[in-house]
Amino acid sequence: MKEFLNLVPQDDALKILLSELDSSPVAEVISTKLAFGRITANPILAPHPLPEFRRSTVDGYAVRAIDTYGAGESLPAYLNDIGEVHMGKSTDLVLAPTECALIHTGGMLPKGADAVVMVENTQSSKSGEIEILRAVAVGENLINIGEDVKPGEVVIPSGRRIRAAEIGGMMALGFTEVAVTQKPRVGILSSGDEVIPPENQPLPGQVRDINSYTLAAVVEQIGGEAVHYGILPDKYATVLDTAKRAHSECDVVVITAGSSVSVRDLTATVIDELGQPGVLVHGVNIRPGKPTILGVCDGKPVIGLPGNPVSALVNVEMFVSPVVRKLLGEKSDQPKPTVYAKLLVNLASESGRVEWVPVQIFSSEDGWEADPVFGKSNLIFTLARADGLVRINPDATGLSAGEIVEVVLF
Amino acid sequence: MKEFLNLVPQDDALKILLSELDSSPVAEVISTKLAFGRITANPILAPHPLPEFRRSTVDGYAVRAIDTYGAGESLPAYLNDIGEVHMGKSTDLVLAPTECALIHTGGMLPKGADAVVMVENTQSSKSGEIEILRAVAVGENLINIGEDVKPGEVVIPSGRRIRAAEIGGMMALGFTEVAVTQKPRVGILSSGDEVIPPENQPLPGQVRDINSYTLAAVVEQIGGEAVHYGILPDKYATVLDTAKRAHSECDVVVITAGSSVSVRDLTATVIDELGQPGVLVHGVNIRPGKPTILGVCDGKPVIGLPGNPVSALVNVEMFVSPVVRKLLGEKSDQPKPTVYAKLLVNLASESGRVEWVPVQIFSSEDGWEADPVFGKSNLIFTLARADGLVRINPDATGLSAGEIVEVVLF
Numbered sequence: 001m002k003e004f005l006n007l008v009p010q011d012d013a014l015k016i017l018l019s020e021l022d023s024s025p026v027a028e029v030i031s032t033k034l035a036f037g038r039i040t041a042n043p044i045l046a047p048h049p050l051p052e053f054r055r056s057t058v059d060g061y062a063v064r065a066i067d068t069y070g071a072g073e074s075l076p077a078y079l080n081d082i083g084e085v086h087m088g089k090s091t092d093l094v095l096a097p098t099e100c101a102l103i104h105t106g107g108m109l110p111k112g113a114d115a116v117v118m119v120e121n122t123q124s125s126k127s128g129e130i131e132i133l134r135a136v137a138v139g140e141n142l143i144n145i146g147e148d149v150k151p152g153e154v155v156i157p158s159g160r161r162i163r164a165a166e167i168g169g170m171m172a173l174g175f176t177e178v179a180v181t182q183k184p185r186v187g188i189l190s191s192g193d194e195v196i197p198p199e200n201q202p203l204p205g206q207v208r209d210i211n212s213y214t215l216a217a218v219v220e221q222i223g224g225e226a227v228h229y230g231i232l233p234d235k236y237a238t239v240l241d242t243a244k245r246a247h248s249e250c251d252v253v254v255i256t257a258g259s260s261v262s263v264r265d266l267t268a269t270v271i272d273e274l275g276q277p278g279v280l281v282h283g284v285n286i287r288p289g290k291p292t293i294l295g296v297c298d299g300k301p302v303i304g305l306p307g308n309p310v311s312a313l314v315n316v317e318m319f320v321s322p323v324v325r326k327l328l329g330e331k332s333d334q335p336k337p338t339v340y341a342k343l344l345v346n347l348a349s350e351s352g353r354v355e356w357v358p359v360q361i362f363s364s365e366d367g368w369e370a371d372p373v374f375g376k377s378n379l380i381f382t383l384a385r386a387d388g389l390v391r392i393n394p395d396a397t398g399l400s401a402g403e404i405v406e407v408v409l410f
Numbered sequence: 411m412k413e414f415l416n417l418v419p420q421d422d423a424l425k426i427l428l429s430e431l432d433s434s435p436v437a438e439v440i441s442t443k444l445a446f447g448r449i450t451a452n453p454i455l456a457p458h459p460l461p462e463f464r465r466s467t468v469d470g471y472a473v474r475a476i477d478t479y480g481a482g483e484s485l486p487a488y489l490n491d492i493g494e495v496h497m498g499k500s501t502d503l504v505l506a507p508t509e510c511a512l513i514h515t516g517g518m519l520p521k522g523a524d525a526v527v528m529v530e531n532t533q534s535s536k537s538g539e540i541e542i543l544r545a546v547a548v549g550e551n552l553i554n555i556g557e558d559v560k561p562g563e564v565v566i567p568s569g570r571r572i573r574a575a576e577i578g579g580m581m582a583l584g585f586t587e588v589a590v591t592q593k594p595r596v597g598i599l600s601s602g603d604e605v606i607p608p609e610n611q612p613l614p615g616q617v618r619d620i621n622s623y624t625l626a627a628v629v630e631q632i633g634g635e636a637v638h639y640g641i642l643p644d645k646y647a648t649v650l651d652t653a654k655r656a657h658s659e660c661d662v663v664v665i666t667a668g669s670s671v672s673v674r675d676l677t678a679t680v681i682d683e684l685g686q687p688g689v690l691v692h693g694v695n696i697r698p699g700k701p702t703i704l705g706v707c708d709g710k711p712v713i714g715l716p717g718n719p720v721s722a723l724v725n726v727e728m729f730v731s732p733v734v735r736k737l738l739g740e741k742s743d744q745p746k747p748t749v750y751a752k753l754l755v756n757l758a759s760e761s762g763r764v765e766w767v768p769v770q771i772f773s774s775e776d777g778w779e780a781d782p783v784f785g786k787s788n789l790i791f792t793l794a795r796a797d798g799l800v801r802i803n804p805d806a807t808g809l810s811a812g813e814i815v816e817v818v819l820f
Contacts, residue, residue, distance in 0.1 A: 147789065155791055167623050375558070
């Protein structure tokens with residue numbers, strides 16, 4: 001049990017791990033269309049202003065604002081209609097005093113115009129003449145050159161996860177390709193004499209591999225590339241050989257192993273063999289996930305996760321996801337998606353450690369309600385039934401029914 | 411302006427649209443490994459119990475609980491050690507009274523055993539004899555057959571979006587393939603005489619296409635397949651022809667068009683031409699997005715979105731995403747990911763309509779803070795700078811600085 005003498009608090013454990021990692025992601029250029037969810041490798045600067053010309057934001061008449069001052073329903077301003085601005089074209093029209101021109105939403109303002117009167121505030125009783133029924137100020141109902149973006153402005157910082165809006169912004173500026181960071185390769189090893197591939201029929205005493213697939217799903221969702229190294233027997237030489245290969249071929253290595261003490265010791269010994277400094281944290285003060293091992297070997301993170309599928313899945317979120325984000329170069333102050341819900345029952349907890357309790361969420365008239373999914377942490381369907389996790393802090397001895405709790409969604 | 415005489419409230423508009431749609435998704439069988447984010451087409455039933463054998467949850471000794479009753483540090487129970495249960499194998503060991511067997515976490519309990527004593531609560535002073543220092547109850551430190559899942563139980567309902575935990579659950583039961591619903595094909599048309607492809611250099615009066623790409627990104631993220639029909643001039647015959655082709659080839663058609671009245675009328679006329687009943691909602695009481703048009707044509711949803719990129723992106727979330735979810739057969743009570751944040755400034759709103767205000771989120775010592783990104787709704791970088799949207803309800807005239815608001819994350 002020696003390894004559990006020094007359980008490290010969850011938040012400290014992550015800090016220790018991340019502080020040992022350099023993030024110097026390599027960039028690759030891809031089509032902007034395919035960049036959703038990727039991380040920008042460089043800041044993106046606007047090569048030109050947006051918009052590039054003064055655009056009307058309404059249907060109406062381009063005017064010189066001064067010509068409309070004092071105009072109202074009872075005393076219209078009368079302006080000469082000199083023509084129409086066609087969409088998508090530069091216009092040759094130039095407004096002289098007391099002139100106006102028909103313009104559509106998104107149309108380019110003619111020279112001389114400095115405002116637009118909405119069509120609702122105009123009427124035409126005589127050919128070639130428009131009555132203006134409401135005064136407008138300079139700049140009203142138009143967007144100026146550079147009002148969205150100025151040339152040279154950083155429009156998207158580096159380290160930003162690309163969403164639909166970023167794709168749109170890049171397209172607006174003509175960037176049909178973008179430099180993003182390469183996906184970190186995460187090697188996944190599953191060790192256990194009792195573990196068999198899911199397509200096989202288990203004999204008594206055997207269980208199917210779950211962790212390789214749940215971990216790969218989380219890794220790929222966060223933006224990494226999962227590389228499978230298969231199921232290994234709990235033999236030191238085999239695990240070490242495969243771990244060395246994964247360590248040389250990948251940017252991160254994750255070993256899920258059985259939960260018995262001897263197997264955990266095997267994982268720790270393997271991590272210490274892979275490079276310096278080796279194991280940094282052996283045992284985390286978290287439930288589930290106490291046997292988690294965090295190491296860095298010659299600059300690459302190597303993480304040992306408990307074999308039981310619930311612990312593995314919770315801890316891949318807690319430790320592997322932040323590592324992948326850091327290697328991706330993601331710089332983000334974005335919160336984790338959460339909801340607030342009323343806890344339906346009391347939850348006891350052992351003071352001194354972080355506890356993560358799977359909950360189902362239901363909508364009620366008063367908002368969301370959270371109902372814990374009780375079950376031993378070995379039961380994968382405990383998580384399949386849950387919508388998210390409630391955190392019980394180390395300084396709490398539990399949570400009370402009726403309390404509003406924050407649920408971190410999967 | 412006739413089309414805006416009857417603005418429909420946002421929630422009603424969505425209900426009207428969804429109530430006209432039948433959801434009868436077609437299933438396809440794919441590899442479970444690749445099923446992340448897809449929707450189950452059928453309920454998944456457990457073909458066998460999980461676990462399939464009684465498993466120890468600790469390292470220790472399998473015992474008959476009755477043999478440990480009364481045991482303590484000062485008065486151990488002495489049991490005969492009859493051997494070790496090896497991992498991944500059926501065991502031939504059978505415990506007779508006063509016998510025990512070494513077992514590891516995840517190991518199969520031998521016949522006769524009904525509990526496990528943790529190794530920490532045992533000691534061995536004489537070969538072949540184990541001292542039990544703590545009594546255990548029947549069932550302690552083990553998982554019974556079927557404790558996770560019983561045979562025939564629905565472990566994953568139909569219409570469920572597959573997460574890592576569902577992938578793990580399916581693998582545990584040997585389902586390496588799964589029937590999921592086919593991705594709805596969403597045809598995207600961008601109309602506008604002023605719109606050019608992003609790779610082109612805009613001439614004065616022209617703007618690059620943004621909406622085709624932002625809408626495609628949202629559609630694909632939610633689980634649909636985006637099909638591009640290109641940029642069309644604002645000509646009735648061209649838009650109608652292309653819309654007809656999209657309508658015949660896709661499950662949903664989305665037309666983003668300029669915001670001038672004549673172009674909106676063109677879109678509405680096209681939708682009415684595509685099939686029955688045609689336009690259902692012409693104008694929604696929402697900002698941004700008032701000119702949104704919702705229709706169903708011969709059973710397929712056809713949606714007209716405002717051409718301005720912020721309106722288009724907000725309204726694809728509000729109307730196209732729910733449509734895609736329904737066509738996917740997703741049945742989910744899952745909340746949208748949100749965070750609660752303190753609003754930093756007052757926000758005024760026009761009572762009577764739903765208003766969505768883009769905000770940036772910052773972490774502070776007191777939690778998250780939300781700072782509105784002000785900007786006209788034509789400015790794409792308004793959204794690229796935002797982390798989410800704050801909803802102002804129709805019955806409110808605004809929100810006050812210091813209020814805690816719910817931010818729907820992008």
